[in-house]
Amino acid sequence: GNSVTQMEGPVTLSEEAFLTINCTYTATGYPSLFWYVQYPGEGLQLLLKATKADDKGSNKGFEATYRKETTSFHLEKGSVQVSDSAVYFCALLGVQGAQKLVFGQGTRLTINP
Amino acid sequence: DADVTQTPRNRITKTGKRIMLECSQTKGHDRMYWYRQDPGLGLRLIYYSFDVKDINKGEISDGYSVSRQAQAKFSLSLESAIPNQTALYFCATSDATGGTYEQYFGPGTRLTVT
Numbered sequence: 710g711n712s713v714t715q716m717e718g719p720v721t722l723s724e725e726a727f728l729t730i731n732c733t734y735t736a737t738g739y740p741s742l743f744w745y746v747q748y749p750g751e752g753l754q755l756l757l758k759a760t761k762a763d764d765k766g767s768n769k770g771f772e773a774t775y776r777k778e779t780t781s782f783h784l785e786k787g788s789v790q791v792s793d794s795a796v797y798f799c800a801l802l803g804v805q806g807a808q809k810l811v812f813g814q815g816t817r818l819t820i821n822p
Numbered sequence: 823d824a825d826v827t828q829t830p831r832n833r834i835t836k837t838g839k840r841i842m843l844e845c846s847q848t849k850g851h852d853r854m855y856w857y858r859q860d861p862g863l864g865l866r867l868i869y870y871s872f873d874v875k876d877i878n879k880g881e882i883s884d885g886y887s888v889s890r891q892a893q894a895k896f897s898l899s900l901e902s903a904i905p906n907q908t909a910l911y912f913c914a915t916s917d918a919t920g921g922t923y924e925q926y927f928g929p930g931t932r933l934t935v936t
Contacts (some may be wrong), residue, residue, distance in 0.1 A: 752927035802923055814865040
């Protein structure tokens with residue numbers, strides 16, 4: 710079945726540091742890939758997405774590229790801010806059967822000033 | 823006003839009690855979902871519904887039931903709550919048109935079973 714594996718957290722960085730959160734997936738065919746963000750006390754919000762191989766999703770300075778050859782969708786940001794502190798979830802939407810999101814376990818990110 | 827609302831936002835209940843969590847949406851989406859979030863486990867799908875007459879079990883449906891009262895409303899019930907159902911519960915909606923199936927989440931209900 711479909712699955713998503715994220716790098717384990719928590720991740721702690723200083724402001725303006727470079728961020729990478731790894732995400733790899735297992736799926737049949739060409740799933741759509743997503744990054745969701747959960748700020749403290751809130752629900753999940755879509756951060757970015759990519760629907761086909763080599764697509765790059767981007768939003769709020771974050772980027773992720775859909776790599777079919779490595780089955781990866783790593784999240785990156787060149788210079789993080791304290792306000793980026795949140796939990797980040799990688800997810801995929803399979804192409805077969807019912808369209809259900811499969812989530813990774815989440816990575817908690819803390820940015821220190 | 824929020825597009826996806828959940829009530830209550832917090833609830834403490836005792837073992838064996840019946841409890842209902844409610845979700846309403848104003849997005850006009852046909853698809854609705856219930857997830858639970860546990861630390862280190864991400865979100866797991868409990869039930870989902872693709873229209874009013876369609877209800878499907880997710881990966882962890884045991885101990886839960888749902889009702890789709892209208893296109894805009896999807897309720898989750900715990901018939902006899904137990905402590906390991908203590909979790910954060912999220913409702914979500916999506917629209918099948920356009921092919922993106924992006925899901926929109928409510929703010930969550932924090933449920934504690936003592």
